[in-house]
Amino acid sequence: MSLDTPKFSDLDALYDVENAKVATEMYEDPTLFQEEMERIFKKTWVWVAHESEFPDKGSFKLSQVGLDPVIVVRDRKGKIHCMVNRCRHRAATVCEVKKGKTSSFQCPYHGWGYGLDGSLRAVPYPEQYGDDFDKSQHGMLKLRTESHEGMVFATFNEDAEPLVDFLGPEVCRYMTLFMKQGGGFPVKVLGEHQFSVPMNWKVQLENTTDAYHFPIVHKSFMQTLDEKTEDLFAFMEKNEGWVEDLGNGHSIMMMMPEREDLDACLDDPIEPRFEWLAEEIRKEGYSEEQVKKIVLAVGGPGFNMNLFPNVSFSLSFFRVLTPVAVDKTEIRHMALGMDGGPAIANRTRLRLHEHFQGPMGFGSPDDAEVWERVQRGTRGGEELPILVNRGIVDEEPGVMGPRGHVSSETGMRAAYQMWKRMMDKEA
Amino acid sequence: MTEMTKLDPKALLADVTEFLWLEADMLDRKAYGDWLDLWLTEGLYILPIGDGEDYENQLNLCYDDDKMRRNRIDRFNRGFSISSAPAADTVRTVSRIVIDSAEGDLIKLRAAEHLIEDKFGRQRIWAADLQYTLRVTGDGFKIERKIAKLLNSDGMLNSFSYLF
Numbered sequence: 001m002s003l004d005t006p007k008f009s010d011l012d013a014l015y016d017v018e019n020a021k022v023a024t025e026m027y028e029d030p031t032l033f034q035e036e037m038e039r040i041f042k043k044t045w046v047w048v049a050h051e052s053e054f055p056d057k058g059s060f061k062l063s064q065v066g067l068d069p070v071i072v073v074r075d076r077k078g079k080i081h082c083m084v085n086r087c088r089h090r091a092a093t094v095c096e097v098k099k100g101k102t103s104s105f106q107c108p109y110h111g112w113g114y115g116l117d118g119s120l121r122a123v124p125y126p127e128q129y130g131d132d133f134d135k136s137q138h139g140m141l142k143l144r145t146e147s148h149e150g151m152v153f154a155t156f157n158e159d160a161e162p163l164v165d166f167l168g169p170e171v172c173r174y175m176t177l178f179m180k181q182g183g184g185f186p187v188k189v190l191g192e193h194q195f196s197v198p199m200n201w202k203v204q205l206e207n208t209t210d211a212y213h214f215p216i217v218h219k220s221f222m223q224t225l226d227e228k229t230e231d232l233f234a235f236m237e238k239n240e241g242w243v244e245d246l247g248n249g250h251s252i253m254m255m256m257p258e259r260e261d262l263d264a265c266l267d268d269p270i271e272p273r274f275e276w277l278a279e280e281i282r283k284e285g286y287s288e289e290q291v292k293k294i295v296l297a298v299g300g301p302g303f304n305m306n307l308f309p310n311v312s313f314s315l316s317f318f319r320v321l322t323p324v325a326v327d328k329t330e331i332r333h334m335a336l337g338m339d340g341g342p343a344i345a346n347r348t349r350l351r352l353h354e355h356f357q358g359p360m361g362f363g364s365p366d367d368a369e370v371w372e373r374v375q376r377g378t379r380g381g382e383e384l385p386i387l388v389n390r391g392i393v394d395e396e397p398g399v400m401g402p403r404g405h406v407s408s409e410t411g412m413r414a415a416y417q418m419w420k421r422m423m424d425k426e427a
Numbered sequence: 428m429t430e431m432t433k434l435d436p437k438a439l440l441a442d443v444t445e446f447l448w449l450e451a452d453m454l455d456r457k458a459y460g461d462w463l464d465l466w467l468t469e470g471l472y473i474l475p476i477g478d479g480e481d482y483e484n485q486l487n488l489c490y491d492d493d494k495m496r497r498n499r500i501d502r503f504n505r506g507f508s509i510s511s512a513p514a515a516d517t518v519r520t521v522s523r524i525v526i527d528s529a530e531g532d533l534i535k536l537r538a539a540e541h542l543i544e545d546k547f548g549r550q551r552i553w554a555a556d557l558q559y560t561l562r563v564t565g566d567g568f569k570i571e572r573k574i575a576k577l578l579n580s581d582g583m584l585n586s587f588s589y590l591f
Contacts, residue, residue: 098581191476191486196583220508224498330583335486343484350486360474360489362502365586369510376547 011423015416020392020409021385022416024378027200033326040309040422041066045146045153045166047311047320048072048082052150052188052339053099058116061099064322065143065154071095071105072145072152075116080147082154083118083140094140105140118142149175150187151311167307168247170400174305178313180262181336183297184290188339189318190350193358196330197368199375201309201323202419204331207367208304208312208319209243209253209411211236212390217370221362224355229273232256235406241302243391243410245401249308249418251411255315256302266292274298280344294345297338298352306411308418317353327375333357333364388412436526443536443561444524446568451521451540454590457514459500462590467562467569468493474591475574477581488580503588514588515546521557532563533571540575540591554578555591 014023014032025032048063049072060073062085069085071094085093087107094105094114104121105114113122118140126133143154146163149172153163164172179187197204207213215222215236222230235241235255243253254260258268266289270278274295281291300316312319320332335353337346356363378386391408404410453462466472474488482490491499503511519542527535540555560572575591577584 193476193486193488194581194583195585197585217509220502220505220511223505223507224502347484350484351490354487354490355495358488359584359586362499362508365510365588366508368586369588372547 011420014423015420016385017413017417017420019385020387020389020413020416022388023385024382026202026386027375027378028326028382030326033200033323035423036419037066037323040419041323042156043160043422044157044309045155045160045163046309047151047307048145048154049152050150050187050189050318050334051080051147051152052186056101058103059099059101060095060116062095062097065156066323068156069093070143070154071140072154073102073116079117080145080152081117082143082145082152084143086141087112088120088138088140114140148172149179151175166248168250168400170244170246170252171250171305171307174246174252174303175313177261178301178303178305181297181300181316183294183338183341183345185338185341188337190335190337190346190353192335193333193353193361193364194330195359195364195368196324196328197371198327199329199371200326201321201329202415203371203374204319204321204329205306205309205415206388206409206412207371208306208314209251210407210409211241211243211253211255212407212409213370217366218363220366221356224362226273228271232271239406241406242398242403243406243408244398244403245410245414246305247400247414249415250306251414252303252305253406253411254303255406259299259302262293262296262301265296268296270295271299274348277344277348281342284342284344286342294338294341297341298345298348306415308415316349317357331364331368388416436529439529439534440524440526443526443534443559443568446561447521447524447538447557447559451519455517455519457503457589459503459590463496463500465568465570466493466496467571470496470570471572472496472570472590473572473574475576475580482574488577488584499590508588510586510588513546515544515551517542517544517589519543534561534563534568535559536561542591544587544589546588551585553591557591 014026046065049061053061054074057074057076057078060071063070063072070082071085072082074080085095087094089110089112092107092109094107111124115121120135120138143156145154148163240257241254245251278291278295281294304314306312310321317336318334322330324330337349358364388409391404391410395402395404402410472491473482475482476486479485502508506512519540521538521540523539525537536559538557540557542553544551555575555577558574561568562571
């Protein structure tokens with residue numbers, strides 16, 4: 001290997017589409033990682049926030065687009081802006097508060113002040129910059145920002161297609177279905193679990209539409225469920241679900257097709273595990289239809305959807321990945337609730353989230369363990385491929401792309417094909 | 428014990444210190460059956476996130492009543508959870524014990540916990556502020572509430588295969 005032909009120049013060797021084989025370097029090569037940050041995270045739409053996290057004029061949150069720390073903020077007119085958290089003078093971060101409300105951002109070093117839209121408003125003692133200093137050329141570095149269904153995405157790429165085109169019609173349709181877990185109320189982020197895992201970001205990218213691991217990795221979680229709920233999660237045995245390539249690297253894993261559209265389930269009897277909850281909500285004076293809707297919302301819809309490259313809709317929460325280094329990735333699991341809904345329903349959602357998710361959940365630590373084991377395993381046998389070919393044998397055409405068995409690795413193949421498309425220099 | 432606690436604050440500090448150290452030792456040895464016996468049935472074991480104190484209505488790392496505590500220990504013990512088979516080894520110290528109040532059979536106290544975990548040849552270090560509500564019973568102290576607030580509870584953590 002010579003310096004002028006780095007190994008990632010051979011994309012076919014890194015991801016072999018026909019045989020669905022991923023090369024070990026994909027998780028291991030720091031140069032490739034840097035290249036991914038440039039060609040993927042600086043080029044495509046990256047999820048940065050949910051609108052409920054900064055609901056008011058002047059409210060903001062800190063986020064990340066690839067390796068770039070950004071501020072997502074609503075201005076006085078309610079318009080959303082996203083900019084790199086860096087003063088144009090000498091680079092200091094202008095904000096270190098994770099979430100809050102402000103009327104402007106001021107650099108703590110020399111006092112340069114920026115408006116909520118990132119424009120430079122004030123420079124102390126400006127005389128020494130001369131008369132031709134142009135404030136309009138010294139605003140914070142802005143990203144393009146667009147939202148869909150309350151999900152806010154940003155991109156450094158001025159030429160990127162409109163967000164809804166990048167998402168595509170099927171993703172947009174499923175996003176609307178996913179948000180029905182507001183139970184008639186707006187969906188609100190109630191909190192988040194954060195944990196870092198010593199793994200490449202693509203190990204996580206593969207996981208959200210991987211049903212194959214569920215009964216193995218999450219056996220100890222299943223053991224703490226009652227029989228009916230366990231049955232709900234027995235999607236591998238029932239074999240009614242599917243995984244489908246939704247285009248542009250996105251994919252859906254429909255685990256419980258009977259829960260694709262919560263509004264279509266309103267005639268179903270209330271699950272025994274939630275009968276007590278229904279009774280509590282009835283006592284608060286909600287109509288029987290509302291009670292059913294809210295209880296269904298607490299259970300959440302029956303699918304996981306993975307969006308390339310960094311966010312997924314996972315039954316009843318958002319999962320966000322942030323690449324940090326070739327072998328380090330940060331994960332956020334955001335708990336969702338009903339804004340203005342019954343407190344008892346939101347409490348139940350929180351307890352369900354804590355049950356599976358986060359550093360002390362009954363599920364996430366086992367996920368984190370196997371992801372780390374993948375990263376550790378790739379230290380040996382570099383010449384061996386990673387197989388994502390499961391389920392190719394019985395894939396059929398879906399709406400946007402192939403559709404396979406619920407445990408098929410169709411979603412991973414969708415993601416890697418998009419990865420390859422974006423990494424291709426010629427494209 | 429109740430009588431003694433009223434009379435002698437130093438003796439009370441020695442008693443609760445002994446209790447906390449025994450608990451810390453149980454957790455490092457993963458003697459979870461013994462640990463469960465330290466609890467009142469109505470007890471709550473909470474690892475909160477951030478500064479909020481409305482634990483019931485906020486997202487926590489864990490919010491365990493008796494059933495969840497037992498499920499959690501069962502999960503650790505049964506061998507089906509890959510992150511707990513084996514779990515990380517831990518060594519912890521509990522110190523800086525301050526008794527906030529001791530009235531009747533109810534004692535409220537705070538303490539500092541430093542813990543180092545070891546797994547896969549790497550070590551990680553954690554610090555937590557502990558808050559206890561203890562009841563004095565005929566069977567010694569029992570835990571009514573334990574809140575373990577990690578120093579970086581609202582920051583980037585790792586997954587835990589043990590208790591604080």
